[in-house]
Amino acid sequence: MTVNTRVLINDFTYHVPSTLAEALGFLDQYGEDAAVLAGGTDLIIQMKLGRRSPKFLVDVSKLEELKHLEAGEKILIGAGRRYMDVLPFLQGLGRYHGLAEAIDSIGKLQVLSVATVGGNLGNGSPAADTPPPLMTYDASVRVRSAHQERVVPLREFHTGPGAIVLAPNEIIVAVEFDAFPDGRASAFRKLTRVASDISKVTCAVAVERAGETCTHCRIALGAVGPTPLRARSAEAALEGREVDASAVEECARLIVEEISPIDDIRCSEKYRREAAGVLFRDAFASAWERAKC
Numbered sequence: 024m025t026v027n028t029r030v031l032i033n034d035f036t037y038h039v040p041s042t043l044a045e046a047l048g049f050l051d052q053y054g055e056d057a058a059v060l061a062g063g064t065d066l067i068i069q070m071k072l073g074r075r076s077p078k079f080l081v082d083v084s085k086l087e088e089l090k091h092l093e094a095g096e097k098i099l100i101g102a103g104r105r106y107m108d109v110l111p112f113l114q115g116l117g118r119y120h121g122l123a124e125a126i127d128s129i130g131k132l133q134v135l136s137v138a139t140v141g142g143n144l145g146n147g148s149p150a151a152d153t154p155p156p157l158m159t160y161d162a163s164v165r166v167r168s169a170h171q172e173r174v175v176p177l178r179e180f181h182t183g184p185g186a187i188v189l190a191p192n193e194i195i196v197a198v199e200f201d202a203f204p205d206g207r208a209s210a211f212r213k214l215t216r217v218a219s220d221i222s223k224v225t226c227a228v229a230v231e232r233a234g235e236t237c238t239h240c241r242i243a244l245g246a247v248g249p250t251p252l253r254a255r256s257a258e259a260a261l262e263g264r265e266v267d268a269s270a271v272e273e274c275a276r277l278i279v280e281e282i283s284p285i286d287d288i289r290c291s292e293k294y295r296r297e298a299a300g301v302l303f304r305d306a307f308a309s310a311w312e313r314a315k316c
């Protein structure tokens with residue numbers, strides 16, 4: 024059957040609440056029959072393809088409670104903030120290059136103008152671009168239901184392809200992470216088929232250095248396993264060690280062994296393994312250099 028991606032094939036009731044409490048009330052009432060709508064750049068496509076058919080759409084784009092952009096001891100990014108607002112915010116802070124590079128690589132203007140970080144997390148794709156840099160920042164996801172608020176470490180948020188820990192009555196309110204100490208820096212690298220496409224492989228790195236010694240290391244990758252993942256054995260191999268070419272090569276080798284990519288329409292498992300090592304070397308070199316300043 025040919026799918027017409029221009030039309031929404033199922034009927035639904037559309038709600039545009041003006042407060043978070045109202046939105047949470049709808050989700051509590053409708054449960055699994057409802058879906059949260061932010062920019063719609065994932066959800067509406069899935070509805071047009073018939074992969075999802077919620078009976079109720081709860082549009083969160085008007086909720087001020089999801090629009091935080093704060094920089095203090097913690098950096099707080101509201102789930103409902105569009106990328107086109109988050110990107111200049113991060114660029115203005117000048118320290119969180121990895122996340123800024125990931126956002127800058129997404130879609131292009133039409134997508135950046137409407138899509139949100141909350142949607143990128145809510146969609147649960149292992150190939151999504153913001154989770155790897157956020158994982159290297161040890162970020163957490165702030166989640167609310169009508170009954171409670173909880174803070175979930177991002178490393179526990181994804182449970183499988185398209186699967187996350189969110190209950191049907193919960194809304195992602197924000198993502199947050201500790202402000203970087205001096206001497207920490209990050210970078211992100213990505214490979215795609217064409218510019219405006221989902222990633223084939225991504226790699227994010229955050230490092231801290233004392234001279235030539237790496238005192239803190241986080242490495243995360245996307246599209247190389249069922250969820251975005253941390254390369255923990257590679258991190259352990261670098262942390263506390265003097266950085267030279269052989270240390271970086273050992274890490275790249277550990278990453279290639281640690282990931283579990285698949286063959287799919289975008290590229291082969293073998294290509295992904297080799298590309299992961301290449302992207303890591305490049306992202307690491309960039310973050311390491313930035314950490315010098």
Ligand SMILES: Cc1cc2nc3c(=O)[nH]c(=O)nc-3n(C[C@H](O)[C@H](O)[C@H](O)COP(=O)(O)OP(=O)(O)OC[C@H]3O[C@@H](n4cnc5c(N)ncnc54)[C@H](O)[C@@H]3O)c2cc1C
Nearest residue numbers: 061062063064065066129130139141142143145146152195
């Ligand atoms: C042309 C094109 C190019 C793209 N390129 C990229 C790319 O380069 N990299 C990339 O990572 N993605 C890309 N995407 C995918 C998409 O744009 C992103 O994942 C985007 O961040 C989704 O955000 P959204 O606000 O549009 O989410 P929506 O589509 O509104 O929602 C996505 C999912 O998250 C849930 N959700 C949204 N907000 C919340 C919330 N606050 N609380 C709970 N659940 C929520 C929704 O219910 C839905 O399940 C692209 C999409 C298109 C159409």
